[in-house]
Amino acid sequence: MATFISVPLKKSSEVDLVKPLSKYIAASYPAGEEQAEYLRSVEELNKLRKNALGRPLDKHESSLEILLRYYDQLCSVEPKFPFSENQLCLTFTWKDAFDKGSLFGGSVKLSLASLGYEKTCVLFNCAALASQIAAEQNVDNDECLKAAAKYYQLASGAFGHIKDTVLSALNREPTMDICPETVGTLSLIMLAQAQEVFFLKATSDKMKDAVIAKLANQAADFYGDAFKQCQYKDNLPKYFYFQEVLPVLAAKHCIMQANAELHQSMLAKQKKRFGEEIARLQHAAELVKTVASRYDEYVSVKDLTDKINRALTAAKKDNDFIYHDRVPEVKDLEQIGKAALVKATAITPPLSQKFADLFEKMVPMAVQQSMSVYNQRKAETVNRLVGTMREATNLCNGVLASLNLPAALEDLSGDSIPQSIAEKARSIVEQGGLQSIEQLIKDLPELLTRNREILDESLKMLDDEETTDNELRTKFNQRWNRTPSGDLYKPLRAEGANFRNILDKAVQADQVVRDRYKSHCDMIALLCKPENELNAAIPSANPTKTLQGSEVVNVLRSQLFQLDEVKKERETLEEEIKAVTFDMSTTFLTALAQDGAINEEQLSLSQLDKLYNSYNQRVQTSIHTQDKLLGQVQIAHQEFSSLKQSNTEANQREEVLKKLASAHDSYVEISSNLREGTKFYNDLTEILLKFQNKCSDIVFARKTERDELLKELQQSIAREPSAPSFNVPAYQSNPAAPGPTPAPRTVFQPQQAQQEPQSKPQPPSRPPPPNITPQAAPITPTNTPPTGPPTNNPPPVAPPSQAQGPPYPTYQGYPGYFQMPMGYNPYAYGQYNMPNMPNMPYMPFQTTPGQGGYPGAPPPGQPYPGYPQQPPQQQPYYPQQ
Numbered sequence: 073m074a075t076f077i078s079v080p081l082k083k084s085s086e087v088d089l090v091k092p093l094s095k096y097i098a099a100s101y102p103a104g105e106e107q108a109e110y111l112r113s114v115e116e117l118n119k120l121r122k123n124a125l126g127r128p129l130d131k132h133e134s135s136l137e138i139l140l141r142y143y144d145q146l147c148s149v150e151p152k153f154p155f156s157e158n159q160l161c162l163t164f165t166w167k168d169a170f171d172k173g174s175l176f177g178g179s180v181k182l183s184l185a186s187l188g189y190e191k192t193c194v195l196f197n198c199a200a201l202a203s204q205i206a207a208e209q210n211v212d213n214d215e216c217l218k219a220a221a222k223y224y225q226l227a228s229g230a231f232g233h234i235k236d237t238v239l240s241a242l243n244r245e246p247t248m249d250i251c252p253e254t255v256g257t258l259s260l261i262m263l264a265q266a267q268e269v270f271f272l273k274a275t276s277d278k279m280k281d282a283v284i285a286k287l288a289n290q291a292a293d294f295y296g297d298a299f300k301q302c303q304y305k306d307n308l309p310k311y312f313y314f315q316e317v318l319p320v321l322a323a324k325h326c327i328m329q330a331n332a333e334l335h336q337s338m339l340a341k342q343k344k345r346f347g348e349e350i351a352r353l354q355h356a357a358e359l360v361k362t363v364a365s366r367y368d369e370y371v372s373v374k375d376l377t378d379k380i381n382r383a384l385t386a387a388k389k390d391n392d393f394i395y396h397d398r399v400p401e402v403k404d405l406e407q408i409g410k411a412a413l414v415k416a417t418a419i420t421p422p423l424s425q426k427f428a429d430l431f432e433k434m435v436p437m438a439v440q441q442s443m444s445v446y447n448q449r450k451a452e453t454v455n456r457l458v459g460t461m462r463e464a465t466n467l468c469n470g471v472l473a474s475l476n477l478p479a480a481l482e483d484l485s486g487d488s489i490p491q492s493i494a495e496k497a498r499s500i501v502e503q504g505g506l507q508s509i510e511q512l513i514k515d516l517p518e519l520l521t522r523n524r525e526i527l528d529e530s531l532k533m534l535d536d537e538e539t540t541d542n543e544l545r546t547k548f549n550q551r552w553n554r555t556p557s558g559d560l561y562k563p564l565r566a567e568g569a570n571f572r573n574i575l576d577k578a579v580q581a582d583q584v585v586r587d588r589y590k591s592h593c594d595m596i597a598l599l600c601k602p603e604n605e606l607n608a609a610i611p612s613a614n615p616t617k618t619l620q621g622s623e624v625v626n627v628l629r630s631q632l633f634q635l636d637e638v639k640k641e642r643e644t645l646e647e648e649i650k651a652v653t654f655d656m657s658t659t660f661l662t663a664l665a666q667d668g669a670i671n672e673e674q675l676s677l678s679q680l681d682k683l684y685n686s687y688n689q690r691v692q693t694s695i696h697t698q699d700k701l702l703g704q705v706q707i708a709h710q711e712f713s714s715l716k717q718s719n720t721e722a723n724q725r726e727e728v729l730k731k732l733a734s735a736h737d738s739y740v741e742i743s744s745n746l747r748e749g750t751k752f753y754n755d756l757t758e759i760l761l762k763f764q765n766k767c768s769d770i771v772f773a774r775k776t777e778r779d780e781l782l783k784e785l786q787q788s789i790a791r792e793p794s795a796p797s798f799n800v801p802a803y804q805s806n807p808a809a810p811g812p813t814p815a816p817r818t819v820f821q822p823q824q825a826q827q828e829p830q831s832k833p834q835p836p837s838r839p840p841p842p843n844i845t846p847q848a849a850p851i852t853p854t855n856t857p858p859t860g861p862p863t864n865n866p867p868p869v870a871p872p873s874q875a876q877g878p879p880y881p882t883y884q885g886y887p888g889y890f891q892m893p894m895g896y897n898p899y900a901y902g903q904y905n906m907p908n909m910p911n912m913p914y915m916p917f918q919t920t921p922g923q924g925g926y927p928g929a930p931p932p933g934q935p936y937p938g939y940p941q942q943p944p945q946q947q948p949y950y951p952q953q
Contacts, residue, residue, distance in 0.1 A: 075320060075324075075370065075371050076206065076207040076220075076265055076268075077203070077207070077261055077265065077317055077320055077321075078200070078203040078204040078206075078207040079169070079199065079200040079203045079204070079227070079258060080169050080170070080200060080313070081129070081169065081197050081200045081201060082166050082167060082168070082169045082193050082196055082197055082200070082249065083166070083167045083169075084125045084164065084165065084166050084167075084193065085164075085165035085166075085181075086122075086126060087121070087162060087163070087164055087165075088118070089114065089117055089118040089121060089162065090114055090115060090118050092160060092161070092162055092769065093114045093117070093153065093160070094111050094114050095765070095769075096153065096154075096160050097110045097111060097114065098111075099762050099765065106433070109433070110431065110434060113430035113431050116430050117145060117149070117430055120138075120141065120142050120145060121142060123138050123142075124138045124139050124141075124142040124194070125142075125194070125197075129201060131201070131204045131205050131208050132205065133205065135201060136198065136201050136202060136205060136223075137424055137425070137426060139194065139197055139198045139201060140198055140422075140423045140424035140427075141424040141426060141427055142194055143191065143194045143195055143198055143421070143423060143424075144421045144422040144423055144424050144427040145427070145429070145430060146187065146190060146191045146194060147191065147421040147422075148421070148422075148429045148430075148431065149187075149430075149431060150187050150188075150191070151436035151437050151438060152431055152434045152435070152436050152437055152440075153437065154437055155186070155187040156185070157185045157186075157555060157560050157770065157773070157774075158560050158561065158563055158564055158770055159766065159770075160769075161185045161769060161770050161773035161774075162185060162187065162190075162773075163183050163184065163185045163773060163776060163777055163780075164183065164184060164185075164186070164187075164189055164190040164193070165181055165182070165183040165780075166181060166182060166189070166193045166247070167180065167181040168180040168181065168182075168247045168248060168249050169196070169200065169249040170248065170249050170254075170313045170314075171247075171248060171249070180247060180248075181247070182246065182247045183777060183780055183781075184242060184244070185773060185777070186241065186242060186243070188237075188240075188241030188242060189241060189242050189246075191241065192234055192237070192238050192241050192242070192246075192250055193250065195230050195233065195234055195419070196230070196231075196234060196249070196250055196255070198226075198230050198423075199226070199227040199228075199230035199231050199234075199258070199262070200227070202223040202224070202226045202227040202230070203223070203224065203227045203262060203265075205219075205223050206219070206220040206221075206222075206223035206224045206227070206265070206269075207220075209223075211269075211272050212276075214273070214276070217269055217272060217273045217276070218273075220265075220266075220269045221266050221269040221270060221273070221414065224262045224263070224265045224266035224269060224414075225262070225263070225266045225414055225415065225416060225417045226417045227258075227259075227262040228259045228260075228262035228263040228266065228414075228416040228417070229259075229416035229417035229418060229419055230417075230419055231255040231256070231258045231259035231262060232255070232256070232259040232416050233419040234250055234255045235252045235255045235256045235259060238250055238251070238252060238255070239252065253301075256301065257298060257301045257302045259416060260294065260297055260298035260301060261298045261302075261317070261321070262416075263294055263414055263416060264291055264294030264295045264297075264298050264321075264324070266414040267287065267290055267291040267294050267412065267413065267414045268291045268295075268324070268328065270287055270291075270413045270414060271284065271287040271288050271291050271328070271331070274287050281335040281336070281338040281339045281342070282335075282336075282339050282409075283411065284331075284335045285331075285332045285333075285335040285336040285339065285408050285409075286332075286408065286409045286410055286411035287411055287413065288328045288329070288331040288332035288335065289328070289329070289332035289408040289409065289410050290410040290411055290412050290413075291324075291328040292324075292325050292326075292328035292329040292332060293410060295321055295324045295325040295328060296325045298321055299318065299321040299322055299325055302314055302317065302318060302321060303318060316370075319366070319367045319370050320367070320370050320371060322366075322367065323363045323366075323367035323370055323371040323373075324371070326359040326360070326362055326363045327359070327360070327363060327371065327373060327376065329356075329359055330355075330356040330357075330359040330360050330363075330373075330376065330380065331356075331376070332408050333352040333353070333355050333356040333359070333408070334352070334353065334356050334376075334379070334380055334383070336352050336408050337349040337350075337352035337353045337356070337383065337387070338383075340352060341387070345397070346387065346390065346391045346395045346397040347391070347397035347398045347399045347400055348400060348405060349387050350384065350387045350388060350391055350397075350399045351399050351400050351401070351402060351405055352405065353380060353383055353384040353387055354384065354399075354402075355402045355405075356380045356384075357377075357380050357381060357384055360373045360376055360377045360380060361377070364377060435657050435660075435661065436661075436664065438660075438664060438669075438670055439657055439660040439661055439664060439670065441672075442656075442660045442670045442672040442675075442676075443656060443657055443660065445672050445676065446656050446660075446672065446675075446676045446679075449676050449677070449680060450676075450680060453680050453684050454649055454650060454652075454684075457649050457684065457687060457688060457691050458646050458649060458650070460691055460695070461642045461645065461646060461691055461694065461695075464642070464694070464695045464698055465639055465642060466737070466741070467698075468635060468638075468639065468698055468702060469737045470734075470737070471702055471705075471706070472632070472635070472705070472733075473730055473733040473734045473737060474730065475705070475706070475709045476726045476729050476730045476733070477628065477632060477705065477709065478490075478492050478628075478629070478632050479492050479493055479729040479730075479732075479733060480709075480712070480726065480729070481625055481628055481629060481632075481712075489603065489606060489607050489610065490729065492733070493599075493606075493729060493732050493733065494603065496599060496732070496733065496736035497599040497600070497601075497603070497606060497732075497736075499736070499740075500596065500599045500600055500736060500739050501599075501600055503739075503743060505596075505600040506593070506596060506597055506600060508743065509589060509596075509739070509742060509743060509746065512743070512746035512747065512749075512750060513585075513586060513589065513746060515750060516582050516746070516749060516750070516753070519750065519753035519754065519757070520575065520578070520579065520582075520753060522753075522757060523575060523753060523756050523757055523760055524575060526757065526760040526761060526763075526764055527568060527571050527572060527575070527760055527763075529764065530568065530760070530763055530764040530767040530768075531565070531568050531767075533767050533768060533771045534557075534561050534564060534565065534568075534767055534771065536771075537557055537771045537774055537775070538557035538558055538561060540778070541556065541557040541558075541774070541778070542556075542557070542558075544778070544782075548785060551785055551788075552781070552785075554777060554778075554781060557774065560770075560774075561770075564763075564766070564767060564770070567763065568763070571756075571759075571760060571763065574756070575756075578749070578752065578753070581745075581749070582749060585742055585745045585746060585749070588738060588741075588742060589738075589742050591738075592734070592735045592738040592739070592742075595731045595732055595734070595735030596735045596736075596738070596739050598732065598735070599732060599735060599736060599739075609728075610725060610728050610729065610732075611724045611725040611728060624708055624711045624712045625712065627708045628705065628708045628709065628712060631701055631704050631705045631708060632705070634701050635698065635701050635702070635705070638694055638697055638698050638701065641694060642694055645687065645690055645691065645694070648687070649684070649687050652683055652684070652687075654679060654683055656675070656676070656679060659675055659679065660672070660675065663675060
């Protein structure tokens, strides 16, 4: 009776995990110990997949442990890598577990670039292997029964988990073995078998009959639900697997119901309800009789039938002679209770007891993405604060240059180079002068061109693949059922458009720097000349030595010193702001663990406010101090200017000194801008190379998928008929002498009444012997044999050990009928005597009055013309059996 159903494993094609994952790690993590550790983990993951899927698995717990470890590792890896068609593209191919395909078409399979698909198929194999291990358990052993129940519940939970998640994991129609209807049915079957195991355990432990009856009735209910779901789904019955499972489910439903009735009858006997006992035993006997007649080749119920029949015979005997209790109808009996002791195991990773995360130190993608956005927000905050300070410094320098300060205070003699101008000239020469700026300006177009070429080549790959995809989609129409390239490349094209926009803005910024350089080029060149040439280029003026030591000059110098201190403080403050660090990954991980999601904006803004609020206040204080000092400088400068002797030469000299001071400031700013631009282009080159690799990877994956789909389409087209179907003439479709076909298997239908098994088909009837009485032949077709012998024909005498049968060639399925010997004439009745009765002549055939003779009959005593004559020998008339 203990026939259990197991599920076959799915088969997967080999996938190289090392190359794409290693490439992503090398591009995302800096070289070092951390990257090396991740690369070693990738190798281990690839080995784990080969062990789990690349070889046949034994029906043992160790094999299941490997599958569970691989599933747990997939669950751990999924949030840490960007697995998708347009990022980290890995294509997994799996064959249908039930549909074995055809000789020429091959097995049904599905290829998807989805880790969710891989997880689903691996979990299916975990459930299938668990069902196989459970089915191999010895039901006579207590520990084996416990193991079987555990594995069946695990299988039920795994199939149920697939039912709930497969559609969202795949985002397309799955193969039939993992579709929700199929795995839902398998989950019910596994749960029913787990309940049956508990019934067997309770029976072996000799628990109370009331408990056993409830367990059996619940198992029967589970089997009934599984049978109905399996039978009434449109696609399942076409599979050979489910054609074999259906009768087993029907038989198990009846068997468990019979067991429930048997143990409930024992309970009725204990309660002195002898009529109820007999009614339940009769119902149980009818159930096992149905199983024996219809499903005997699947499930044996001989022992259960004998047990029920013995109990029924004893109960009837006791009731007939002693109790005389009325036997109620089955419909009037009280319903048997139910007790469900099984529950599908919840699938909550890790499922393996030996699981160790290979990528434990790698943060999930959600945290990585949040960290990326946080770093952008942090960079924006730092750039805003630093930019504000630099803007204030440039404003200060511009105001002082317009006032010719501090050169005006240093140039009281009127014929020497002011100290500040001399220092600025030396600074420019030390930084490389005009040559360094011109070299930087010359390098920018080359860097820009290189970046444009990388971006154009990347987008061209996408354009070419999309064009090919559209052409094939137009050619094959609905058969080309993969994601359109235009939809898949939208994120990449948006990213490419963003890069192009960045390059366009960079070109505009480069032009602004060039224009500014041209406007200050002459003065910068003057500052690069030797000191005597510089001094000669500056106009001389009347000395103003009388102002040296005056109060207004001292005030101005004091104010300029304070401004210098403010600018130095800003430099220190800028370094402090850039040096601020904080590890937000811990905060994001905590939020992900607690809430299952990360509110990045709220967490980032809150943390950045804590980090940079004090620095923001210091920047504003510095700007306020500068504004106050500049106001004071302007007032003091007006007084200073009024005391100076105004003449044309003095004005010219002051104007040149202002331009020289402004040229120095412009040189410093232009140099900084050009170096930042060079760094920007070099950094952008690395980013664009990663973008190019991403485009190359996805185009390669799409090409591989395209080739696979084209191959499948070619096979599908080859299997299609080359011409429409047409009606075949009847004389071609109906063979002349078809043999009997075996009776089909019956499938249990709960709503149909029970029927007795059909009797064995009988061989064709023997045609009547010819009439030897000369009569006119009736006008009837010669090819229509009569339906049977005449009713008044005396039967021929045959030996008791021989069976009657037609002298026809034998047919498969009817043993005992031998072929007619060559040259044998069954109608020459007058020539031979019956075997074993040599003294008894054969009785001539007596015709019915009014019946015509056999067509073309010869005169009495003469044989039919055209038949060869046999020599006299002992030839039995009936074939030997």
